[in-house]
Amino acid sequence: xxxxxxxxxxxxxxxxxxxxxxxxxxxxxxxxxxxxxxxxxxxxxxxxxxxxxxxxxxxxxxxxxxxxxxxxxxxxxxxxxxxxxxxxxxxxxxxxxxxxxxxxxxxxxxxxxxxxxxxxxxxxxxxxxxxxxxxxxxxxxxxxxxxxxxxxxxxxxxxxxxxxxxxxxxxxxxxxxxxxxxxxxxxxxxxxxxxxxxxxxxxxxxxxxxxxxxxxxxxxxxxxxxxxxxxxxxxxxxxxxxxxxxxxxxxxxxxxxxxxxxxxxxxxxxxxxxxxxxxxxxxxxxxxxxxxxxxxxxxxxxxxxxxxxxxxxxxxxxxxxxxxxxxxxxxxxxxxxxxxxxxxxxxxxxxxxxxxxxxxxxxxxxxxxxxxxxxxxxxxxxxxxxxxxxxxxxxxxxxxxxxxxxxxxxxxxxxxxxxxxxxxxxxxxxxxxxxxxxxxxxxxxxxxxxxxxxxxxxxxxxxxxxxxxxxxxxxxxxx
RNA sequence: GUCCCCGUCGUUUAGUGGUCUAGGACACCGGGUUUUCAUCUCGGCAACAGGGGUUCGAACCCCCUCGGGGAUGCCA
Numbered sequence: 338x339x340x341x342x343x344x345x346x347x348x349x350x351x352x353x354x355x356x357x358x359x360x361x362x363x364x365x366x367x368x369x370x371x372x373x374x375x376x377x378x379x380x381x382x383x384x385x386x387x388x389x390x391x392x393x394x395x396x397x398x399x400x401x402x403x404x405x406x407x408x409x410x411x412x413x414x415x416x417x418x419x420x421x422x423x424x425x426x427x428x429x430x431x432x433x434x435x436x437x438x439x440x441x442x443x444x445x446x447x448x449x450x451x452x453x454x455x456x457x458x459x460x461x462x463x464x465x466x467x468x469x470x471x472x473x474x475x476x477x478x479x480x481x482x483x484x485x486x487x488x489x490x491x492x493x494x495x496x497x498x499x500x501x502x503x504x505x506x507x508x509x510x511x512x513x514x515x516x517x518x519x520x521x522x523x524x525x526x527x528x529x530x531x532x533x534x535x536x537x538x539x540x541x542x543x544x545x546x547x548x549x550x551x552x553x554x555x556x557x558x559x560x561x562x563x564x565x566x567x568x569x570x571x572x573x574x575x576x577x578x579x580x581x582x583x584x585x586x587x588x589x590x591x592x593x594x595x596x597x598x599x600x601x602x603x604x605x606x607x608x609x610x611x612x613x614x615x616x617x618x619x620x621x622x623x624x625x626x627x628x629x630x631x632x633x634x635x636x637x638x639x640x641x642x643x644x645x646x647x648x649x650x651x652x653x654x655x656x657x658x659x660x661x662x663x664x665x666x667x668x669x670x671x672x673x674x675x676x677x678x679x680x681x682x683x684x685x686x687x688x689x690x691x692x693x694x695x696x697x698x699x700x701x702x703x704x705x706x707x708x709x710x711x712x713x714x715x716x717x718x719x720x721x722x723x724x725x726x727x728x729x730x731x732x733x734x735x736x737x738x739x740x741x742x743x744x745x746x747x748x749x750x751x752x753x754x755x756x757x758x759x760x761x762x763x764x765x766x767x768x769x770x771x772x773x774x775x776x777x778x779x780x781x782x783x784x785x786x787x788x789x790x791x792x793x794x795x796x797x798x799x800x801x802x803x804x805x806x807x808x809x810x811x812x813x814x815x816x
Numbered sequence: 817g818u819c820c821c822c823g824u825c826g827u828u829u830a831g832u833g834g835u836c837u838a839g840g841a842c843a844c845c846g847g848g849u850u851u852u853c854a855u856c857u858c859g860g861c862a863a864c865a866g867g868g869g870u871u872c873g874a875a876c877c878c879c880c881u882c883g884g885g886g887a888u889g890c891c892a
Contacts, residue, residue, distance in 0.1 A: 343892090344892090345891080345892045347891085377892060379891090379892080380891055380892065382891095383891075383892090445889095445890060448889095449889095452888085452889090455818090456817060456818075456888085457817080458817090459818060460817095460818080461819065461888085463888070463889095487890055502821095505820095505821065505822090508820070508821075509820090510819075510820070514818075514819045514820085514888095515819080515888085516819090516887095516888060519889095520889085520890055523890040524890060525890080527890085529889090529890070529891085529892090530891070530892050531892090534892085549886095550821070550822095550885085550886065550887095551886060551887075551892090552886095552887095552892085553820065553821065553886070553887075554819075554820055554821085554886070554887040554888075555887080555892090556820095557820090575821085577821085577885090578885070578886070580885080582826095582827085584884060584885070585884095585885080586885080586886080615828080615829085616828075616829095617828090617829085618829075619828085619830060619840080619841090622840095623830060623839080623840045623841075624840090624841090625828090625829095625840085625842080626841095642822095642829080643821075643822060643823095644821090644822050644823065644884095644885095645821095645822070645884085645885065645886090646827090646828065646829090647827060647828075648827095649827050649828065649842065649843085651827085651842065651843060652827075652828070652841080652842040652843080653842095654842095655841095655842060655843090656842085658855095662855075698854095699855085700853095700854050700855035700856085701853085701854055701855085702854095770851080771851055772851070772852065774851080775851060776852070779852070785853090786852070786853085787852055787853035787854080788852075788853065788854085789852095789853080789854075789855095790850085790852095791852090
């Protein structure tokens with residue numbers, strides 16, 4: 338079994354393509370098969386090396402392990418289509434000499450016109466076969482006009498083209514319905530995707546082509562070329578497309594779609610891979626959160642449903658939060674560190690303390706980046722009270738608690754008992770209880786009316802910081 | 817327009833002729849835990865697109881309709 342993932346480097350790795358890559362990877366891991374990474378960069382205008390690099394970076398981040406590719410080489414290289422033009426040329430000569438392809442001198446404008454006419458009359462031949470039988474005199478005359486020819490593949494009409502798709506089942510087209518003779522080499526001499534994909538898959542000995550459903554209607558053309566060139570055809574599996582909420586092909590307006598942004602927002606690759614690979618099927622026991630090893634074990638192409646799936650950003654977040662909460666302290670710190678260090682200077686804190694704090698805050702984080710807002714009051718002695726909090730603390734009952742807090746930290750409380758006794762002592766002295774007790778106390782200490790367990794928070798703060806907070810609140814009336 | 821693919825709760829899925837008054841998860845709503853919030857936990861809401869067949873029996877098989885998507889590029 339040999340598999341491939343063939344992105345075109347025209348932008349960041351998109352969720353939809355990531356899914357194709359993930360599924361190819363799952364299968365390659367499961368069956369110990371080779372996974373070829375092939376860069377389809379024949380669109381010279383839109384392709385870039387930066388895109389290629391970022392795609393490879395994102396694939397690696399997702400844990401995808403290709404065994405052959407432009408970076409690591411392999412027996413069937415080169416792995417960039419732009420480096421394979423000589424190979425394609427041979428096959429083009431062959432098709433030309435066998436009369437299976439021909440030069441077409443129609444201009445882009447002329448073919449555009451034909452297309453419109455065909456569509457208006459409900460016909461499916463978008464090219465009318467104008468140049469199919471040109472004499473050599475006609476050809477030289479057209480060339481003298483300065484026309485640069487394209488090369489078209491000759492499609493015989495009314496032939497049945499059927500194949501069995503692993504996901505879709507049997508699919509059939511009629512050759513009269515695929516648009517007529519299609520271009521395989523552009524007028525600038527660069528061959529076209531639909532043509533060379535066949536050559537590459539054959540030469541690279543790809544046994545299973547697993548790709549997005551948007552390629553389903555390209556398949557008959559590719560099958561025709563494959564036959565014309567005498568290749569064995571691979572097994573095909575067309576993955577249903579990933580949709581946005583409105584059931585349109587997932588795109589930017591639905592939410593973030595490039596994988597690099599998921600990384601930057603603080604998603605764990607494991608969560609993203611888990612979510613994406615469960616789109617379209619369910620595990621045997623309908624468990625949703627599964628380690629990759631288990632997914633590899635259970636996954637099969639035939640389990641994937643034939644219908645498209647809507648990408649649920651909320652469920653992904655939930656799953657990500659789940660992964661965060663089940664990550665061990667030291668590993669968690671490693672993951673959160675890049676986010677934290679972007680906003681905070683962490684030099685003065687010990688790893689042990691940081692781990693204790695982030696572990697404590699983990700129920701509040703769905704994304705790794707959420708830690709930044711959660712942790713702010715732990716990393717600074719200064720505190721800024723919002724107007725809402727000020728109002729609470731300056732109210733008659735609130736102020737009593739502020740004064741009591743100040744007193745307690747000046748006299749009774751010590752570094753041994755401050756976090757465990759604080760609340761009870763305030764209660765004793767002021768008679769406040771319930772939320773009238775807790776909200777002001779929490780507000781004084783954390784600057785927020787909600788949050789994790791106060792005693793534990795104060796313990797993590799330490800006595801000094803709590804005392805500072807007590808003073809800051811007390812100074813509210815001084816200023 | 818034409819061709820191809822698809823159609824179970826809002827979403828994602830289980831379900832392959834009787835065990836389905838259709839199960840799980842997310843979301844949503846409510847209870848409990850937490851003197852807060854989050855987490856956790858318990859419960860609730862909620863679907864076989866419609867119509868014809870086939871069959872003793874259909875979510876499952878067939879046909880039609882409707883709906884959705886993709887393709888229709890000298891993009892991939």
